Amino acid sequence: MAQLGVKIHDLELKNPVTVASGTFGFGEEMAQFVDLNKLGGMFVKGLTLKNREGNDYPRMAETASGMLNAVGLQNKGIDYFEDHIYPNIKDYDTHIIANVNGGTIEEYVELTERLNALDRVTAIELNISCPNVKAGGMLFGTSCPSAIAVTEAVRKVYKKTLIVKLSPNVTHIAEFAQAVEGAGADSISLINTLVGMAIDAEKRKPILSTITGGLSGPAIKPVALRMVWQCAKAVKIPIFGIGGIMNATDAIEFLLAGAAAIQVGTANFIDPKISEKIITGIDEYCERHGVKDVNELIGALEI
Amino acid sequence: MGHFFMIKSNKIVEEHIVTRVENPSPGNYFITFQAPVDLPEIKPGNFAEIQVPDAPDVFLRRPFSFLDVDYEKRLVSFYIKVIGKGTKKLAALKVGDKTNLIYPLGNAYKIAEPNSKVLVVGGGSGIAPFILLGKAFRQNNIEATFLIGGRSKADVLLTKELEAFGKVLSTTEDGSMGEKGMVTHHSVFKPNNFTFDKVYTCGPDPMMKAVGDLATNAGIPCEASLENMMACGFGICLCCVTPTHEGNKRVCLEGPVFNVNYLKWHN
Numbered sequence A: 001m002a003q004l005g006v007k008i009h010d011l012e013l014k015n016p017v018t019v020a021s022g023t024f025g026f027g028e029e030m031a032q033f034v035d036l037n038k039l040g041g042m043f044v045k046g047l048t049l050k051n052r053e054g055n056d057y058p059r060m061a062e063t064a065s066g067m068l069n070a071v072g073l074q075n076k077g078i079d080y081f082e083d084h085i086y087p088n089i090k091d092y093d094t095h096i097i098a099n100v101n102g103g104t105i106e107e108y109v110e111l112t113e114r115l116n117a118l119d120r121v122t123a124i125e126l127n128i129s130c131p132n133v134k135a136g137g138m139l140f141g142t143s144c145p146s147a148i149a150v151t152e153a154v155r156k157v158y159k160k161t162l163i164v165k166l167s168p169n170v171t172h173i174a175e176f177a178q179a180v181e182g183a184g185a186d187s188i189s190l191i192n193t194l195v196g197m198a199i200d201a202e203k204r205k206p207i208l209s210t211i212t213g214g215l216s217g218p219a220i221k222p223v224a225l226r227m228v229w230q231c232a233k234a235v236k237i238p239i240f241g242i243g244g245i246m247n248a249t250d251a252i253e254f255l256l257a258g259a260a261a262i263q264v265g266t267a268n269f270i271d272p273k274i275s276e277k278i279i280t281g282i283d284e285y286c287e288r289h290g291v292k293d294v295n296e297l298i299g300a301l302e303i
Numbered sequence B: 001m002g003h004f005f006m007i008k009s010n011k012i013v014e015e016h017i018v019t020r021v022e023n024p025s026p027g028n029y030f031i032t033f034q035a036p037v038d039l040p041e042i043k044p045g046n047f048a049e050i051q052v053p054d055a056p057d058v059f060l061r062r063p064f065s066f067l068d069v070d071y072e073k074r075l076v077s078f079y080i081k082v083i084g085k086g087t088k089k090l091a092a093l094k095v096g097d098k099t100n101l102i103y104p105l106g107n108a109y110k111i112a113e114p115n116s117k118v119l120v121v122g123g124g125s126g127i128a129p130f131i132l133l134g135k136a137f138r139q140n141n142i143e144a145t146f147l148i149g150g151r152s153k154a155d156v157l158l159t160k161e162l163e164a165f166g167k168v169l170s171t172t173e174d175g176s177m178g179e180k181g182m183v184t185h186h187s188v189f190k191p192n193n194f195t196f197d198k199v200y201t202c203g204p205d206p207m208m209k210a211v212g213d214l215a216t217n218a219g220i221p222c223e224a225s226l227e228n229m230m231a232c233g234f235g236i237c238l239c240c241v242t243p244t245h246e247g248n249k250r251v252c253l254e255g256p257v258f259n260v261n262y263l264k265w266h267n
């Protein structure tokens, strides 16, 4: 067995495999499929201050090697999380990382302050890249000054590991990576979904109620790999690689491109046990390649 | 952090083998799979997420209600109506083929009081859960009437099988079987006939809404099983939601069976 532990700022992950926000619920539903204690970390469903009902159905369209979603951050808000969800998940031996969303900087800050107080939420992921909400979300993640402003404001109040999740819907993603690094982020995660669209030709109508949505799955993996690689060259802080990871080989590719850890997203829908399988698969790869420590793979792409 | 815990699961994620494929009429298939392990308890209204094998153009699993279950032989069967690319691939499965199934998923129909009288209304692939429902009725000595609607005779399936559990009525739009017209125009809904303790429905949304309204107006409780599009089927993606009086609920987890008055079907 290779040494699989990786370090993301203050976070010691027992292995580089975590699960992506919005694709694993709050872990509760998944505990019947996966031993959550085995995961490097768990990015739980996007949280907001107040209850959000999300967008209207239909919220999903299957596409070639992927899917579009327009969930729109449906969640019951931080009060509900504190009272009814956190108590059920806090004793798992994995990092619980909250995905923080807001319509304004003040909302991001207020939510962060609440999460600061929860011992077992060991890090937050600032989502400035959700394409499915009208206010906030991706608006913060597609303008460098806004990305800096929200990261700085949250940094001031957040004491633990601060991860900022970048949007791929920009021309030069490395500039955003550098901008949030400068604003105090301890780590970045990328990519969130790519804005896309699906049309029902028979009905001459868009499939999603919101017309456009976020594309995820293997279809976006080449874009995600390229972006992780570009960002890894541009910043010193560790990166969570995300986008279309379906198996251990995909995960290894992200590590080679420069990610220190990865998040498994849409793949959970198809095989709810996949995250555990990826951990085993990474270990097997290390064995096969004589790698004693998974950290040897990070950024080890030979060019 | 010494005291971590694990949840015991009743869910199966397993490779199954096809043991039987029937094609009772064009576009309609009954497919039976054998599980490699003992079956968990499967209730009427539960569904499975079936992986569509060897279909690179089908990315997600597809949800199907259980048609029938044989615990002894570890068999589960489904009624698959071909409507698009995934169902077409599944319909082409042959005995001996393998694919992965996840189940049991979703909630279940609530079985009416013993000795009561119920009406079950379905159309299209919505009739799939009725066999398991019928078995539960029989156990509880419930007097059941099944009403199946279709475009023509070839769409009205399972009538023979359902006769084991109660009276079977039908409607067809072309009049080739049963009463002619839409299912909701059947004479069973006439005030003198519409005397049931509970109504169950599964099928196309407009049909279920109409049946739900008829039941509600007559003061009869009604449960409907929804077939929203799903990405996961086990509660984590929030893609399958339906509006209810308590906000958006996941059809795959809080449903697929809902009391019609809980749903916000009419804005």
Ligand SMILES: Cc1cc2nc3c(=O)[nH]c(=O)nc-3n(C[C@H](O)[C@H](O)[C@H](O)COP(=O)(O)OP(=O)(O)OC[C@H]3O[C@@H](n4cnc5c(N)ncnc54)[C@H](O)[C@@H]3O)c2cc1C
Pocket: A200, B047, B058, B062, B063, B064, B065, B066, B078, B079, B080, B081, B082, B083, B084, B085, B086, B087, B088, B106, B125, B126, B128, B129, B226, B227, B228, B229, B230, B256
């Ligand atoms: C809980 C549940 C139980 C079900 N039980 C059964 C069953 O027992 N037997 C059965 O035959 N089917 C059942 N279905 C429906 C079945 O899942 C779909 O017919 C199937 O997923 C279609 O896949 P496809 O690849 O063939 O169609 P696609 O190629 O994906 O789609 C073809 C067309 O149908 C539309 N469509 C696809 N799925 C749906 C949907 N769920 N609602 C509305 N429009 C849709 C698409 O938008 C598209 O226009 C059930 C669905 C649910 C949610």
Ligand SMILES: Cc1cc2nc3c(=O)[nH]c(=O)nc-3n(C[C@H](O)[C@H](O)[C@H](O)COP(=O)(O)O)c2cc1C
Pocket: A020, A021, A022, A023, A045, A046, A047, A069, A071, A073, A099, A127, A130, A165, A191, A192, A193, A215, A216, A217, A218, A220, A242, A243, A244, A245, A263, A264, A265, A266, A267, B237, B238, B239
């Ligand atoms: C249904 C769905 C819901 C999502 N919800 C969130 C969310 O709440 N917050 C967030 O930061 N990302 C969310 N995402 C994006 C994923 O975390 C991930 O960045 C993206 O899907 C790409 O990875 P993948 O291709 O492995 O799925 C969501 C994705 C999907 C498919």
Ligand code: FES
Pocket: B229, B230, B231, B232, B233, B234, B235, B236, B237, B238, B239, B240, B241, B250, B251, B252, B253
């Ligand atoms: S289909 Fe994913 S939550 Fe219901």
